[in-house]
Amino acid sequence: MDECCAVVDLRQYTLHPGQRDILVDVFDEYFVEGQEAAGMHIVGQFRDLDDPDRFVWLRGFADLRSRADALAAFYSGPVWRAHSGTANRTMIDSDNALLLRPIELRDGYPRLDSPRAPIGATFVPDSVIAGAVCHRGAPGDGFVEFFTDHVLPALTASGAEPVAVFESLVAENNFPALPLRDEVVLAWFARFPDEAAYDDHRRRLAASQVWQRKVLPELVCRSAKPVQELRLRPTARSQFR
Template identity: 70%
Template structure:
């Protein structure tokens, strides 16, 4: 499979205190369990600012592959065996965005990227950061603004994007899993540790170009900032 023309970004609100339980089930059963159906599990994360939120990304070769893979997995033996266990940890699993790549950098995981085996308990020290920006329409010019004016400053402050996505505005071809009906731009990057992330934030705060021109435009998009800790089996880290 060539990855990833179609990507799901999913953010689950969980029963308080049960995130690690879901992560255990996910990393044990749902990584290879989904990839057997042609999906690519790019990354799965603890939200560092929301202790009961689990965030993950999965990719598909195209829309027909998405429908086929989701139908196969959610009617298959792995989900039948472990799905009830996962569902018991969730309050809301409908916070999901259907995306397409604007740009995937060389650090974006491919299918063959290494992934620790089941049972590895060590949590990476890295942070996957980024943001979701809300947009009025798909033709608002924001993608060009972001790639031309925002990305160079991000790169100069240690946060060159690993991936940039925008909404794939099509009908949901697997309606059993609802999607958010909105247009967004999403970017992600990776920092080696908390200190590198904080240094990036300090450099942005000290940047006249960022503070004077870029930040007001971004704030107008009502951003959701992402600060995520990869699980032990996440490829994106």
């Protein structure tokens, strides 16, 4: 388990066309260290490979109280005041956010001291961070056990063993200035060295009789709405890469 973060925000922003690189530049140059100085862990920030106007990121907190304190410190602080105008002008919607707690974090998931490229870095890795957000019925519905016993083995057999698995943290939003989606989910993320490896995983999954005949139909049946699949490219300064 991450020594930092028992609470994680998964945030997905819809941006104005052509504005994503502007937000990435501001985020990587100012918002990583600015937020971490306030008491957060910026786990990873990504371009969505399937949507040129989507920016996705993860940040962690030691606990709920720390979340409220850190967010208040950052959003009332000098870094946000100086650069919020530039960031906000890129955004159509920044309210697509989920409050999560880790179920399992494996090797490959960034820790506080994981390497991060320096400010000004421009090299973007070839790696793909793939994931999914599964919309559950309610807490205690057996979805975690279904994922562990059936979904995870099928993913592993196709070359996509997740490095991070989260479920919704059902709690009051203690920083209401940033809305959260009122949904119960399970989310997972896996790392692939490049798009070819990810494509091979998808082909193997499509050819898997276990996945197609048993796991996928039950996953669809158990899900409150369609699973959101994510195919993400880390930015130059993302720790999760």
